[in-house]
């Protein structure tokens with residue numbers, strides 16, 4: 641039976657360490673650290689994420705500035721706000737909650753966030769830095785996964801790592817982080833011919849697909865570390881991962897639950913990036 645990787649406990653530890661550092665920075669440098677969160681429209685899931693991010697800011701001692709804009713906000717209005725936040729010394733990090741309403745161009749919006757305040761690490765400059773391994777901002781969800789793998793004590797170097805999903809926000813940066821740790825990385829996607837065979841080779845398997853319970857116990861290797869990034873809302877309102885937990889926990893050595901696995905880590909890593917941004921400012 642697999643050991644459960646407790647994302648809540650690991651993220652609480654990360655946030656506690658951040659809170660200590662924030663308190664020290666306040667004492668030594670008299671600075672306060674601020675995260676601006678921009679939300680456009682009334683997407684209920686986005687609202688929950690924004691509230692959770694605000695709570696996390698409070699817990700670690702950051703100021704959070706919320707900009708809740710109406711659904712009909714124009715691209716120019718949103719870009720003007722981002723310009724203002726880019727220039728605001730009180731704001732160390734800027735997060736624009738995605739998805740944006742259809743009439744707004746996410747790519748243009750992200751491109752306009754200063755790379756120094758891009759705590760989601762979505763700006764092309766930061767994406768490029770992740771590729772060459774010279775990153776100040778870690779992509780939040782993949783970085784959270786790396787912390788969870790580290791918490792197991794399992795070495796990545798030399799291991800077969802399979803990432804299912806190739807999105808820009810999870811699958812691709814995830815693969816890069818595993819590669820930087822010298823894993824032998826395979827990336828699977830919807831056109832992969834034999835997903836089960838690819839997954840079966842994995843010592844470390846990361847599922848970031850968006851298909852409930854896609855990965856079954858008979859698709860994984862005995863003793864694999866299984867990390868489930870998926871967050872799928874079922875018809876009954878329950879949250880479900882991309883991994884069939886019941887069958888996989890019988891085969892894996894370590895496994896993350898959903899909820900309580902990767903989810904809490906993403907926010908902890910956002911806090912870490914905001915702290916990094918503030919520290920860079922002091923160093924200047």
Ligand code: NDP
Pocket residue numbers: 781804805806807808809810811828829830831832835848849850851854869870871872902903906
């Ligand atoms: P995307 O929809 O952007 O990407 C999904 C990827 O999965 C694509 O690369 C797609 O392939 C691939 N895929 C889809 N179906 C299959 C299949 N049957 N077999 C193999 N590959 C398949 O999703 P995201 O990366 O944004 O998110 C993935 C999941 O992670 C979602 O459930 C999301 O909610 C969750 N998530 C969780 C976070 C957290 O904090 N815990 C943060 C971000 C996301 P192709 O490219 O060929 O279409």
